[in-house]
Amino acid sequence: MMEIRVNGKPMQVDGVRTVADLLKRQGIKPILVAVEHNGSIVPRAEFETRTIEPGDTLEIVHFVGGG
Known part of the structure; x- marks a missing residue:
């Protein structure tokens, strides 16, 4: 658990x-x-390889469609 x-x-x-x-x-x-x-954007191609460590900070932003 982390x-x-x-x-x-x-x-x-x-x-x-x-x-x-x-x-x-x-x-x-x-x-x-x-x-x-x-603090740095993760390219989608790196989602599978970018490791997460205890204390890390992530921001996840959802794309919203519309017009």
């Missing part, structure tokens, strides 16, 4: 090693979001 911050709120997660793991755990489709990890 603690991270997601969208400004503390979150306890277990079994989460990558950005992709976190999105899956949260039920979020990767194609619909942008992710910032410790």
Whole structure:
């Protein structure tokens, strides 16, 4: 179990090693979001390989359609 911050709120997660793991755990489709990890944008191609460590900060922004 480790603690991270997601969208400004503390979150306890277990079994989460990558950005992709976190999105899956949260039920979020990767194609619909942008992710910032410790202040830098994570390219979607790196979601599977970008590791998350205790104390990391992530911002997940959902794309919204409309006009």
